Amino acid sequence: METRKNEPVRIGFYVCHCGVNIAHMVDVEAVAKYVATLPNVVVSRNYKYMCSDPGQEMIQTDIREQRLNRVVVAACSPLLHEHTFRGATEAGGLNPFYFQMVNIREHDSWVHTDRLEATRKAMALARAAIQRVPHHKPLEVKKVPINPDVLIVGAGIAGIHAAITMANAGKKVCLVEKEPSIGGHMAMFDKTFPTLDCAMCVLSPKMATVGSHPNITLWTYSEVVKVDGYVGNFKVTVRRKPRYIIEDLCTGCQECVANCVYKEPKFPDAFNLGLGKRKPVYMPFAQAIPSIAIIDPEVCLNFKRGKNPDGSYTVSDKCKKLCVVACGDRKAIDFTQKAVDKEITVGTIIMATGFKTFDPHRTPYYGYGVYPNVYTALELERVINASGPTEGHLVMRNGKEPKRVAIVHCVGSRDENTNRWCSRVCCLYSLKLAHLILEHTDAEVYNFYIDMRTPGKSMEEFYNRVAEEGMHLVRGRVADVYPDPNDTASGRLIVQAEDTLTNRILKIPVDMVVLSVGLEPRPEAEDLRRLFNLSCSSEGWFLERHPKLAPVSTFTDGIFLAGCCQGPKDIPDSVAQAGAAAAEAFSLIDKGYVEQEPNTAFVLAEECSGCKSCIPLCPYTAISFNEETKKAVINEALCKGCGTCVAACPSGSIVQNLFEDQEIFSEIDGVLAPLPQ
Amino acid sequence: MPLALITPNLKPLKPLMFKPKVAFYWCASCGGCEETVVDLAEDILGVVEKVDIVLWPVAMDFKYKDVEAMPDKSILATLLNGAIRSTEQEEMARLLRRKSQYMIAYGACAHLGGIPGLANQFTREHILKFNYEDGPAMANEKKTRPQLVTEENGRTPRLPALTNVVRSLDQVVEVDYYVPGCPPTPKITRAAVTALLENRLPPKGSVIAPDIALCDECPRKATKPANISFREFKRPHQALMDPQKCFLAQGVVCMGPSTLSGCEAACISGGMPCTGCFGPTSRVRDQGLKIMSSLCSNLEPKDEQGISAVLQGIPDPIGTFYRYGLARSLLRRKVNLPTD
Amino acid sequence: MSDSTNKTPDGKWTPRIVAFFCNWCTYTAADLAGVSRMKYASNIRVIRLMCSGRVDPQFVVDAFAKGADGVLIGGCHPNDCHYVEGNYKCLRRYQMLKRMIADMGIEPDRLRLEWISAAEGEKVRRVVNEMVETVKQLGPLNIPCKFEEWDKEMEALAGHVAHSQSAAGAACPDHAKPQTAQTAHV
Ligand code: SF4
Ligand code: SF4
Numbered sequence A: 001m002e003t004r005k006n007e008p009v010r011i012g013f014y015v016c017h018c019g020v021n022i023a024h025m026v027d028v029e030a031v032a033k034y035v036a037t038l039p040n041v042v043v044s045r046n047y048k049y050m051c052s053d054p055g056q057e058m059i060q061t062d063i064r065e066q067r068l069n070r071v072v073v074a075a076c077s078p079l080l081h082e083h084t085f086r087g088a089t090e091a092g093g094l095n096p097f098y099f100q101m102v103n104i105r106e107h108d109s110w111v112h113t114d115r116l117e118a119t120r121k122a123m124a125l126a127r128a129a130i131q132r133v134p135h136h137k138p139l140e141v142k143k144v145p146i147n148p149d150v151l152i153v154g155a156g157i158a159g160i161h162a163a164i165t166m167a168n169a170g171k172k173v174c175l176v177e178k179e180p181s182i183g184g185h186m187a188m189f190d191k192t193f194p195t196l197d198c199a200m201c202v203l204s205p206k207m208a209t210v211g212s213h214p215n216i217t218l219w220t221y222s223e224v225v226k227v228d229g230y231v232g233n234f235k236v237t238v239r240r241k242p243r244y245i246i247e248d249l250c251t252g253c254q255e256c257v258a259n260c261v262y263k264e265p266k267f268p269d270a271f272n273l274g275l276g277k278r279k280p281v282y283m284p285f286a287q288a289i290p291s292i293a294i295i296d297p298e299v300c301l302n303f304k305r306g307k308n309p310d311g312s313y314t315v316s317d318k319c320k321k322l323c324v325v326a327c328g329d330r331k332a333i334d335f336t337q338k339a340v341d342k343e344i345t346v347g348t349i350i351m352a353t354g355f356k357t358f359d360p361h362r363t364p365y366y367g368y369g370v371y372p373n374v375y376t377a378l379e380l381e382r383v384i385n386a387s388g389p390t391e392g393h394l395v396m397r398n399g400k401e402p403k404r405v406a407i408v409h410c411v412g413s414r415d416e417n418t419n420r421w422c423s424r425v426c427c428l429y430s431l432k433l434a435h436l437i438l439e440h441t442d443a444e445v446y447n448f449y450i451d452m453r454t455p456g457k458s459m460e461e462f463y464n465r466v467a468e469e470g471m472h473l474v475r476g477r478v479a480d481v482y483p484d485p486n487d488t489a490s491g492r493l494i495v496q497a498e499d500t501l502t503n504r505i506l507k508i509p510v511d512m513v514v515l516s517v518g519l520e521p522r523p524e525a526e527d528l529r530r531l532f533n534l535s536c537s538s539e540g541w542f543l544e545r546h547p548k549l550a551p552v553s554t555f556t557d558g559i560f561l562a563g564c565c566q567g568p569k570d571i572p573d574s575v576a577q578a579g580a581a582a583a584e585a586f587s588l589i590d591k592g593y594v595e596q597e598p599n600t601a602f603v604l605a606e607e608c609s610g611c612k613s614c615i616p617l618c619p620y621t622a623i624s625f626n627e628e629t630k631k632a633v634i635n636e637a638l639c640k641g642c643g644t645c646v647a648a649c650p651s652g653s654i655v656q657n658l659f660e661d662q663e664i665f666s667e668i669d670g671v672l673a674p675l676p677q
Numbered sequence B: 001m002p003l004a005l006i007t008p009n010l011k012p013l014k015p016l017m018f019k020p021k022v023a024f025y026w027c028a029s030c031g032g033c034e035e036t037v038v039d040l041a042e043d044i045l046g047v048v049e050k051v052d053i054v055l056w057p058v059a060m061d062f063k064y065k066d067v068e069a070m071p072d073k074s075i076l077a078t079l080l081n082g083a084i085r086s087t088e089q090e091e092m093a094r095l096l097r098r099k100s101q102y103m104i105a106y107g108a109c110a111h112l113g114g115i116p117g118l119a120n121q122f123t124r125e126h127i128l129k130f131n132y133e134d135g136p137a138m139a140n141e142k143k144t145r146p147q148l149v150t151e152e153n154g155r156t157p158r159l160p161a162l163t164n165v166v167r168s169l170d171q172v173v174e175v176d177y178y179v180p181g182c183p184p185t186p187k188i189t190r191a192a193v194t195a196l197l198e199n200r201l202p203p204k205g206s207v208i209a210p211d212i213a214l215c216d217e218c219p220r221k222a223t224k225p226a227n228i229s230f231r232e233f234k235r236p237h238q239a240l241m242d243p244q245k246c247f248l249a250q251g252v253v254c255m256g257p258s259t260l261s262g263c264e265a266a267c268i269s270g271g272m273p274c275t276g277c278f279g280p281t282s283r284v285r286d287q288g289l290k291i292m293s294s295l296c297s298n299l300e301p302k303d304e305q306g307i308s309a310v311l312q313g314i315p316d317p318i319g320t321f322y323r324y325g326l327a328r329s330l331l332r333r334k335v336n337l338p339t340d
Numbered sequence C: 001m002s003d004s005t006n007k008t009p010d011g012k013w014t015p016r017i018v019a020f021f022c023n024w025c026t027y028t029a030a031d032l033a034g035v036s037r038m039k040y041a042s043n044i045r046v047i048r049l050m051c052s053g054r055v056d057p058q059f060v061v062d063a064f065a066k067g068a069d070g071v072l073i074g075g076c077h078p079n080d081c082h083y084v085e086g087n088y089k090c091l092r093r094y095q096m097l098k099r100m101i102a103d104m105g106i107e108p109d110r111l112r113l114e115w116i117s118a119a120e121g122e123k124v125r126r127v128v129n130e131m132v133e134t135v136k137q138l139g140p141l142n143i144p145c146k147f148e149e150w151d152k153e154m155e156a157l158a159g160h161v162a163h164s165q166s167a168a169g170a171a172c173p174d175h176a177k178p179q180t181a182q183t184a185h186v
């Protein structure tokens, strides 16, 4: 049933109680009564849960029995349930766009405290919708085909898991990683809580799968530099930075490394956080995927020192190039390699760009960077890792094994001065590290915690188990770390804290301090957010569309979140979320098309004067000038419906569907109309 | 859009049984509109022969009483020019409305308030004081002001009072049609009169002009670039103007994009940008705001300072964007002015 | 009467603020404020647009003309507009609009533009409260009432003309029936 022209408007109005969420602050009956007095309103009801089946059926029945041709529901935010009620409107036999939603929960009952005022506000907002709907036009949802390929940004455990999931299902995946190898933070860990299995043992098979999967194109040492288009059809430019080794020719034999003119590794090794050393040509780490060497132009003798302004390096030809000789016929080394930009088209994107650990220089009272025996937890992971710089021997920078170790929880977490959030994993990894220290040494271990937070499956059990292993658990925030005045030679430190259970100030002498640094958004998250048109929470994590109902979706259709880029989480949760993101991407891809909200704009062909004012305004170059008719035209496929051109057309000759001038003016009129006293 | 589009029911002219009565009247206007009517009368004497002019103060001798004595609706059409800003004008407007079948707002002042409408930025007192006391050309030492009522030789002549607010005609009485322009061009006037006499009238409330902006018929249209981006605004006297090129392309504010066409771009052809006298299209409620929106959207700078620097090039936005339309704009008048 | 519309049932004036929020940032932030149960003044009436670039200056002035005491525009932060640049276009118009309303006698503080991201529910709360405070300080604007007041000067005359003319109209002689376009052409 479509409304014909001139058919009188017949509106059905429904105000929802939302249990008590709305009804406790808004007198829904009064609202319904008031709306019943407004022009064109045929039915005005209130109901406990409009979004429930009976609520939706009520709308459908009324449409049929009362011959409604417009529907207005006052309930929660349209961002939540507009879709539901459009569906009900359609099921009742009307065009779904004859529906309008009024937000009286998020924008009213939940934020106001005066029932009378909140009720009057609900009336005003309802009136705006009642005045708006008569102007609504029937519209059609456009279906745009979706490109089945997917881009995954970041190849830590979340990105890896999402990539394998998608690729196993036959989707073509492009996996882009900033670092020369995939693996992310997990590759750096020694063992993982609560199972205490070796991180690399579980990760490396997955990494290998990624490296060899026919459906995965792996681009490491690469960054996304440009994103255009929209869901179903993103055009992405990826910059592949030069590693000075031709990927296709390198076999990973590492003979170049062995034969480098530097006989000994000399330069701090990033993977081991500078605790180990590497040569100018190196393999990121033993199990790196892809297993391809890389040359660091900052230190390689065959390059001039320092970057050119464009970021490239100049070849100096100063070195004997023994590496090239060693590589021989493989000819994989290319000192002239340049960055290359690759353009790909994908339908969906999964962001798995991870986190960074808190930089403890920001908490100077813990002495990180001042006292050599203060470590971050991540550094300790490398130190006790069998493939780490000390081959798994827990020794300090001075080569000695610590006798007493303090682990300081919540560094850069739950702290007004740094980050307010709980990083969720620190208590557990601190317990794990304590366990590992006890396993490797006879040291006394002190864990200083604020609260012991161990939520999640098997986590409390893990805590109970390792807590019995003989570590000291001290409840109290560490205030200070300073050298032991009585023992300046050995580098011994005093950890000062208040034990809040006994109300005593403790000063504990230790050899080693481990800072359990929290998780933070990556510094480049801000740039990525702009690039991908995402939102961030005030802390800087990527914002999910809805914390409960759309936790891996974003406000940009077709882009999903996995892992710690959305907030701190542990490995199981990251993997679960990666699976969820993959599933969301699937459901889009396998549908075959994306539905586009028909809020596009169009130029009134007769009325446009061809003044061209609108043409430069469109961010998507959807507007062009037709040289034949001398008028502007909007390419509907390109228009995304911002309405900027509509507001700017000086002769009012552009119309935006769903947001027509007349519709907005009626809303303005409606919210300001006098209310009954 | 050709005029024929808004007068679709072309019926052949039937011979007139008797001459329809027509009235011309002027209110707050400069006289330019009257001039066009005179021009027109010479131009289409044939038409004038077909009508019986019952009131035309500028050319013929009729009195208020004569009109008052006429039966209601006995005049086919009144073409009234000028804004309404005195009690006399208002009274005449009401009287003529009552006597006329069609009330036609003739010219920008009746249509939109026109130049006199700019007085809506000031109080009545301010205007009187300036005009009778402070004005630079004023030699009125005693600061005498016109008195509404005076005694003279036993008579008490009364003067009409200036109203606080300048109004377009339709803010005072119901208007059937608008003939736009300052003044309306002969072509537009002819179209209106012909439509009236031939009974091919568009829907009530129409403006007798194509409902499309001026760029459509502008001779410089082709020279407007599709990527305009304003770095500065100049006024026409501040630069040497290219006589072929779109004014906006030269950084000069032109109201053409937000102004009805039908004038055949007379000002542009005369080397001046459009100042908006034909008023907005039917799709726009406030001509000044709409041109402002379009110009500002296309500024080059993105930062507050840069933006405001470019906008300094428009020192008087009200006078620029509401040259003719202030009285009929959304706010009508400076809202904090008192009335007395 | 238009001047009663700004009053609460107990007869006190309370400002009415019309807000135009972009769908992607500020509207979502207002939803977030709701979900977080933040409390703020109830004087605000939000109209959702897709982007602050859709805010036609006519909407703002129309809101004032219809009785708003203040108008708030909310969009994404610079560089964050969901549609890339709509917010810049809004900012440019806003600057001129501020000047124009000031020239037209409306205190510029009655119009405010704020960039509020989807995560800033707290900013919605703060800005709305501040705005309500500012407008309270400024007092009622109530333009519809001004229109009525201005037009009072026409009432007397309207009555007079109607009276004197209805007499003439009633005495309309037969031979001079009101002319219509139709009868003029028969
Ligand atoms: S701004 Fe309006 S009139 Fe000008 S070209 Fe664009 S659609 Fe046509
Ligand atoms: S509505 Fe926005 S996206 Fe669509 S054509 Fe206009 S400016 Fe472009």
Ligand code: FES
Binding pocket: C022, C023, C024, C025, C026, C050, C051, C052, C053, C074, C075, C076, C081, C082, C083, C084, C085, C086, C087
């Ligand atoms: S979408 Fe928020 S300002 Fe453009």
